[in-house]
Amino acid sequence: GGNDTTRNTITGSVLALNQNPDQYKKLREDPALISSIVSETIRWQTPLAHMRRTAKEDIAFKGKKIKAGEKVVMWYVSGNRDDEVIEQPDDYIIDRKNPRHHVSFGFGIHRC
Numbered sequence: 001g002g003n004d005t006t007r008n009t010i011t012g013s014v015l016a017l018n019q020n021p022d023q024y025k026k027l028r029e030d031p032a033l034i035s036s037i038v039s040e041t042i043r044w045q046t047p048l049a050h051m052r053r054t055a056k057e058d059i060a061f062k063g064k065k066i067k068a069g070e071k072v073v074m075w076y077v078s079g080n081r082d083d084e085v086i087e088q089p090d091d092y093i094i095d096r097k098n099p100r101h102h103v104s105f106g107f108g109i110h111r112c
Helices: 002-019 021-029 031-045
Strands: 050-054 059-061 064-066 071-075
Touching: 002 021, 002 031, 021 031
Parallel strands: none
Antiparallel strands: 050 071, 059 064
8 A cells, every 4th residue: 555655756756846836935944844745635635436345334424325235335535625624725825724635545643
């Protein structure tokens, strides 16, 4: 897993900085932003596409009923672009407040 996520994050950073020259300028002016840029890239580019799970019990979630045994897919990019949770979710902001607030690897803080 680390091979895919690392490779995708590196190439995602290059793409994001190329598409957002203002953010690249910020990074050149303040190299201390490197730790923030990694988390923001992981959120914005989301190195894993999705994860499938099987519901263990019946549940209602946001008005939808999911029955035990049904397959459920979480699209990480969708969670990382949730405008109810993340301000300006489609924007790449390397000095974003709480840059580690994302679901790229599921729930909770992830450390490598």
